[in-house]
Amino acid sequence: MITLLGWLWWWVVPVRKRMAIANYRSAFPDRDPAELRRTVGEMVWSYVELACGKRATVHGAELAREGGVCLAGHMGAWDLCLVSAATEVPISIFVRPPTNPLVAWWISRVRTRAGLELLSPKGSALSALRAVRKGRVVVFIQDQRYNQGIPVSFFGRPALTSRGFGLLATKTGAPILGATQWRDANGDHHIKVERLNPLLPKDPMEAVDALTAFSQTFYEDRISNTPHSWLWLHDRWRSFKG
Numbered sequence: 001m002i003t004l005l006g007w008l009w010w011w012v013v014p015v016r017k018r019m020a021i022a023n024y025r026s027a028f029p030d031r032d033p034a035e036l037r038r039t040v041g042e043m044v045w046s047y048v049e050l051a052c053g054k055r056a057t058v059h060g061a062e063l064a065r066e067g068g069v070c071l072a073g074h075m076g077a078w079d080l081c082l083v084s085a086a087t088e089v090p091i092s093i094f095v096r097p098p099t100n101p102l103v104a105w106w107i108s109r110v111r112t113r114a115g116l117e118l119l120s121p122k123g124s125a126l127s128a129l130r131a132v133r134k135g136r137v138v139v140f141i142q143d144q145r146y147n148q149g150i151p152v153s154f155f156g157r158p159a160l161t162s163r164g165f166g167l168l169a170t171k172t173g174a175p176i177l178g179a180t181q182w183r184d185a186n187g188d189h190h191i192k193v194e195r196l197n198p199l200l201p202k203d204p205m206e207a208v209d210a211l212t213a214f215s216q217t218f219y220e221d222r223i224s225n226t227p228h229s230w231l232w233l234h235d236r237w238r239s240f241k242g
Helices: 002-012 017-027 033-051 078-086 101-113 125-133 164-172 204-225
Strands: 057-059 068-072 091-094 117-119 137-141 150-154 157-161 176-183 189-195
Touching: 002 033, 017 033, 033 078, 057 078, 068 164, 068 204, 078 091, 078 101, 078 176, 078 189, 091 125, 101 117, 117 125, 125 137, 125 164, 137 164, 150 204, 157 204, 164 204, 176 204
Parallel strands: 057 189, 068 137, 068 176, 091 117, 091 137
Antiparallel strands: 150 157, 176 189
């Protein structure tokens, strides 16, 4: 089924296929972009699994039970793993709802029923601060372009990146966490929470910029480990084309 879904996207309904291929070639010039068929197939199938109640094994949940500021990204079965983690850890997350109203209603319902607190990307800084102080984990998805962000190197090219993660981590002094998800050879899903300990300057504003840059290094490392799990359908580097 995964292979069929990937084939349909590649040949029949190639939604943003050119953009996905261009991004993949930019990051991994020595790899075959046809690997993206597997990416799309696994991603779509994971939502079927989510609807059917399948869940991921959560590793390292004990590291997050006292709260923190967490980096996570759109790799693998993102929503399935997020919902699974929320059953064990109190999570608040910045999310953009899908444009399709029906899909937006369904995924919002699944997320909130799992105990997720959904924060708007705009105007939720105070809510995020309160969440950390209540011992919740505030999750940031820093793998998307943020037009009001600062340029940070990402796979060798500057990409506009939000400073929100760095600002909250610096202001609160909360533990800095990272989450990575994957599907194993048996088709089972996993999400791993780990403690991150980046070296930071003493100056608060310099520390914010250092954390913003660190966030992209975090993604580069995780994506490079499993390139086929990475799917970007938007232009991460658009603002810096000549």
